[in-house]
Amino acid sequence: MIYADNAATTRISDAALNTFITLSRDTYGNASSLYTVGQRAKEALEQARADIASVIHAEPREILFTSGGSEADNQAIRSAAVLGLSKGKKHIISSAFEHHAVLHTLNKLEKEGFSVTLLPVHEDGLVRPEELEDAIREDTCLVTIMYANNEIGTIQPIRELGAVCRKHGVIFHTDAVQAIGHIPVDVEADNIDMLSASAHKFHGPKGVGFLYAKKGIRLTNLIEGGAQERGKRAGTENIPGIAAMATALKEAIASLSERAEYVAARRDRLIAGLSAIPHSALNGDATKRLPSNVNFCFEGIEGESLLLLLDDRGIMASSGSACTSGSLDPSHVLLAIGRVHDVAHGSLRLSLGDDITDDEVDYIIKNVSEVVTYLRGFSPIWRDLTAGKKPFIL
Amino acid sequence: MALYSEKVMDHFRNPRNVGVIEDADGVGEVGNAKCGDIMKMYLKIENDIIEDVKFETFGCGSAIASSSMATEMIKGKPVAEAMKLTNKAVAEALDGLPDYKMHCSVLAEEAIKSALEDYEKKRAEKTDAQ
Ligand SMILES: Cc1ncc(COP(=O)(O)O)c(C=O)c1O
Numbered sequence: 001m002i003y004a005d006n007a008a009t010t011r012i013s014d015a016a017l018n019t020f021i022t023l024s025r026d027t028y029g030n031a032s033s034l035y036t037v038g039q040r041a042k043e044a045l046e047q048a049r050a051d052i053a054s055v056i057h058a059e060p061r062e063i064l065f066t067s068g069g070s071e072a073d074n075q076a077i078r079s080a081a082v083l084g085l086s087k088g089k090k091h092i093i094s095s096a097f098e099h100h101a102v103l104h105t106l107n108k109l110e111k112e113g114f115s116v117t118l119l120p121v122h123e124d125g126l127v128r129p130e131e132l133e134d135a136i137r138e139d140t141c142l143v144t145i146m147y148a149n150n151e152i153g154t155i156q157p158i159r160e161l162g163a164v165c166r167k168h169g170v171i172f173h174t175d176a177v178q179a180i181g182h183i184p185v186d187v188e189a190d191n192i193d194m195l196s197a198s199a200h201k202f203h204g205p206k207g208v209g210f211l212y213a214k215k216g217i218r219l220t221n222l223i224e225g226g227a228q229e230r231g232k233r234a235g236t237e238n239i240p241g242i243a244a245m246a247t248a249l250k251e252a253i254a255s256l257s258e259r260a261e262y263v264a265a266r267r268d269r270l271i272a273g274l275s276a277i278p279h280s281a282l283n284g285d286a287t288k289r290l291p292s293n294v295n296f297c298f299e300g301i302e303g304e305s306l307l308l309l310l311d312d313r314g315i316m317a318s319s320g321s322a323c324t325s326g327s328l329d330p331s332h333v334l335l336a337i338g339r340v341h342d343v344a345h346g347s348l349r350l351s352l353g354d355d356i357t358d359d360e361v362d363y364i365i366k367n368v369s370e371v372v373t374y375l376r377g378f379s380p381i382w383r384d385l386t387a388g389k390k391p392f393i394l
Numbered sequence: 395m396a397l398y399s400e401k402v403m404d405h406f407r408n409p410r411n412v413g414v415i416e417d418a419d420g421v422g423e424v425g426n427a428k429c430g431d432i433m434k435m436y437l438k439i440e441n442d443i444i445e446d447v448k449f450e451t452f453g454c455g456s457a458i459a460s461s462s463m464a465t466e467m468i469k470g471k472p473v474a475e476a477m478k479l480t481n482k483a484v485a486e487a488l489d490g491l492p493d494y495k496m497h498c499s500v501l502a503e504e505a506i507k508s509a510l511e512d513y514e515k516k517r518a519e520k521t522d523a524q
Contacts, residue, residue, distance in 0.1 A: 045483050300452065301452065302430055302431070302452055302454055302457075303454075304454035304455055305406070305454055305455050305457075305458055308403075308406065308455045309407075312407065319455070321430055322429065322430045322482065323430055323453070323454035323455075323456075323457075323495075328429055328430075330430065341427065341428040341429075341430075342427035344426070345430040348460065377451040378409070378412045378413065378449075378450045378451065379432075379450060379451070380423060380432050380433075380434040380450040380451070380452055381432060381452045382425055382452070383414075383450060
């Protein structure tokens with residue numbers, strides 16, 4: 001079995017699981033309580049906050065724990081919108097291929113009277129800092145652009161985008177859910193004001209994440225109640241989850257450069273192998289991408305049937321086809337980089353694990369090639385393409 | 395995967411009647427690449443009986459399974475009976491489809507009907523020519 005869907009979620013690491021179990025079993029107290037087991041829990045919570053802060057070059061008080069990436073995205077954007085509103089600024093800039101946690105929050109704000117500019121994403125899967133600068137207006141209160149894309153893995157020029165925002169005094173938020181733990185992220189060097197992260201993408205547990213908000217940025221609550229998280233996020237803290245997230249992140253950071261180098265080499269081997277399939281194309285820039293991400297379009301076939309047949313052969317992957325998204329349109333990410341519907345339906349994302357081997361990569365190449373050929377063998381589109389009745393797109 | 399019934403997976407993994415009939419008496423193609431599903435059906439008809447049927451499909455697992463099941467259901471049947479094939483019957487024969495995949499069975503019904511209409515049209519043209 002080859003699990004090649006690490007962008008969807010990762011397996012919890014043994015160390016993170018240990019932390020989770022130990023804290024659940026032994027340090028089960030409520031961090032708001034005065035007795036020892038409560039205070040121990042409080043210490044674990046604050047240790048996790050300090051550890052996470054130091055990893056991204058922030059201060060502990062700038063870290064707010066959430067239920068994951070979606071909540072962090074929602075709270076970051078809401079907070080900046082509330083701040084903007086107080087100054088009469090109601091314009092937000094983002095990109096066309098953000099995660100739905102960002103896009104759907106922006107849709108809601110549009111209904112509430114905000115105007116939103118979505119920067120185009122070029123064919124290489126990158127936004128341009130110049131285009132950001134051109135889009136900034138007097139009334140822009142927030143720029144939110146993801147660090148690395150979850151489908152095609154392209155890494156945005158975050159430092160440059162952040163510099164543009166600094167120059168114009170606009171808050172810069174980045175959804176770094178796919179980046180943290182996989183590539184270096186430094187909120188200071190990268191000019192980031194707010195950042196979202198999620199533990200389950202870097203071998204931590206599911207249902208826990210964090211929001212970094214630079215001091216001075218006032219957060220707005222999504223959840224009202226007790227005074228946890230400096231009053232900005234009510235609810236008894238998920239201390240086992242939070243501490244396990246810190247364990248996973250420290251582990252990921254400790255091995256980051258060797259891991260990235262190792263996985264990127266396997267990624268490039270996989271890209272080279274799949275490129276040999278005729279009428280296929282890599283989605284997104286070949287080098288400015290996450291070490292683990294491979295995303296291809298194969299003309300003449302549909303992604304879901306490809307996934308099901310790969311699953312039969314022990315390969316777990318994902319696709320941006322309409323059938324896998326449960327809607328009529330294929331992935332908005334692929335459409336944003338200019339793939340037409342016909343080929344966007346035939347996409348395959350392989351997000352490799354840290355322990356992927358050359359043999360496994362070769363097994364994937366062989367099986368993807370076979371399944372694509374098999375499906376093309378009875379595809380009416382492929383027949384028309386090969387008969388010259390329709391021009392090839394790829 | 396529990397997304398589909400065993401029947402769907404069986405027809406998806408081992409589709410029946412895949413291919414083309416070069417001298418088909420009726421051909422029908424429905425769907426479009428934009429939506430991600432295209433089905434093409436080829437019929438060989440003699441004495442009003444569907445002697446052979448083949449299909450080609452671009453689409454998801456349930457689209458392939460629906461095409462396969464639909465061809466099995468009309469093979470060897472009189473044209474009038476094949477005309478009565480419904481998408482519900484195809485979906486039931488597959489032990490059900492998820493709600494959002496029911497359109498695949500609709501496409502299968504439409505593809506068969508489109509091929510039968512093509513057959514009727516060609517036959518009418520032939521009779522006119524005589
Ligand atoms: C880029 C990006 N943002 C946000 C999220 C949502 O994170 P979570 O599942 O922790 O809510 C994900 C994960 O699906 C993601 O890939």
